[in-house]
Amino acid sequence: MDVGANSFVWGDNDARAGDANSVAAWARSVAELVESEPGWRPVVVAIDGCGGAGKSSLAALVGPLLDDAPVVHMDDLYPGWDGLARAVPLLVEQVLAPLARGERASYRRYDWVAGGYAETLVVPVHRYVVVEGVGSSAGAARAYTDVRVWVQAPVGLRRQRGEDRDGGGFAGHWERWAAQEQALFDTDRTPDHAHLTIETGPG
Numbered sequence: 001m002d003v004g005a006n007s008f009v010w011g012d013n014d015a016r017a018g019d020a021n022s023v024a025a026w027a028r029s030v031a032e033l034v035e036s037e038p039g040w041r042p043v044v045v046a047i048d049g050c051g052g053a054g055k056s057s058l059a060a061l062v063g064p065l066l067d068d069a070p071v072v073h074m075d076d077l078y079p080g081w082d083g084l085a086r087a088v089p090l091l092v093e094q095v096l097a098p099l100a101r102g103e104r105a106s107y108r109r110y111d112w113v114a115g116g117y118a119e120t121l122v123v124p125v126h127r128y129v130v131v132e133g134v135g136s137s138a139g140a141a142r143a144y145t146d147v148r149v150w151v152q153a154p155v156g157l158r159r160q161r162g163e164d165r166d167g168g169g170f171a172g173h174w175e176r177w178a179a180q181e182q183a184l185f186d187t188d189r190t191p192d193h194a195h196l197t198i199e200t201g202p203g
Contacts, residue, residue, distance in 0.1 A: 074133020
């Protein structure tokens with residue numbers, strides 16, 4: 001199964017068109033440099049930030065602006081509610097490293113209902129690949145990303161978005177997930193390595 005450019009959208013109003021245009025413009029400028037390198041590989045755009053910040057809705061806007069670029073969702077890679085740290089190496093091994101070598105990338109989708117990995121998703125060959133989700137530009141993944149975007153919003157708003165989108169299913173896991181985010185980002189200082197920082201809160 002191929003990865004689609006718009007597999008799903010969380011919170012249609014979380015991201016703004018102007019922000020998406022800024023990300024796409026940055027990616028297009030980087031593409032000229034990447035395409036001057038020997039061999040071929042896609043430009044990787046990573047949209048990172050804490051849960052409920054608006055990453056998925058921003059990615060859903062950016063993909064079409066980049067000629068319907070495929071979007072890889074970290075939600076498909078996390079091995080459950082305690083799997084944030086383990087997902088970054090999975091992203092590198094299954095997606096980012098193959099793309100950097102100019103190879104086809106594929107990964108197993110985690111089924112949150114069944115509690116295990118399901119079908120294999122194939123990343124279509126494209127000039128651009130967007131990766132969105134918590135940890136998409138963190139740690140070992142950073143070296144493989146060409147455009148790094150940090151999306152942020154007030155914690156109360158992020159939590160409300162998370163609960164709204166998941167029908168309340170996220171509420172019981174918020175604290176444990178937030179603790180993993182803090183452990184990852186405090187150590188990695190991920191926001192400091194972003195090329196663009198986007199605020200999706202009020203205003």
